[in-house]
Amino acid sequence: xxxxxxxxxxxxxxxxxxxxxxxxxxxxxxxxxxxxxxxxxxxxxxxxxxxxxxxxxxxxxxxxxxxxxxxxxxxxxxxxxxxxxxxxxxxxxxxxxxxxxxxxxxxxxxxxxxxxxxxxxxxxxxxxxxxxxxxxxxxxxxxxxxxxxxxxxxxxxxxxxxxxxxxxxxxxxxxxxxxxxxxxxx
Numbered sequence: 001x002x003x004x005x006x007x008x009x010x011x012x013x014x015x016x017x018x019x020x021x022x023x024x025x026x027x028x029x030x031x032x033x034x035x036x037x038x039x040x041x042x043x044x045x046x047x048x049x050x051x052x053x054x055x056x057x058x059x060x061x062x063x064x065x066x067x068x069x070x071x072x073x074x075x076x077x078x079x080x081x082x083x084x085x086x087x088x089x090x091x092x093x094x095x096x097x098x099x100x101x102x103x104x105x106x107x108x109x110x111x112x113x114x115x116x117x118x119x120x121x122x123x124x125x126x127x128x129x130x131x132x133x134x135x136x137x138x139x140x141x142x143x144x145x146x147x148x149x150x151x152x153x154x155x156x157x158x159x160x161x162x163x164x165x166x167x168x169x170x171x172x173x174x175x176x177x178x179x180x181x182x183x184x185x186x
Contacts, residue, residue: 004047042115049142050107108141144176
């Protein structure tokens, strides 16, 4: 099962979550599906679902492009979304669109972008192929996302603390994994 999610907390922060399981036809192993980096103007936390080879390239290219924009004087608060969209379009052109197994090569991201500007709350985004779109309170993606949304829609509370968000995420991930496993989908 691959599931990623992001939840806003009452403190203004965002909790980014991902399971650690990667599986293929013969084995399962633990991998990190969350990529974090800080820049002069802020920081990014990106969780990814999808083929690990495409995710690794996506994480690397996003960091390189955002670092370049940060270093050349661009106002990342205004430009970060365009930079992310451009990188995703290039990733999809190179690794997904028109390739064998195209449907299995796509990636989904949950992104938190926090900036040093005064009074700036972190942005929370999801992706649909090469399109970045905002989430207001929470977002889920990956196998099990429908179950995750089912639970989050009923249990998420905008006044939750970080600790409460962690408990909610643990419940959602555990419940989704158990149900998907029983269905033979996890």
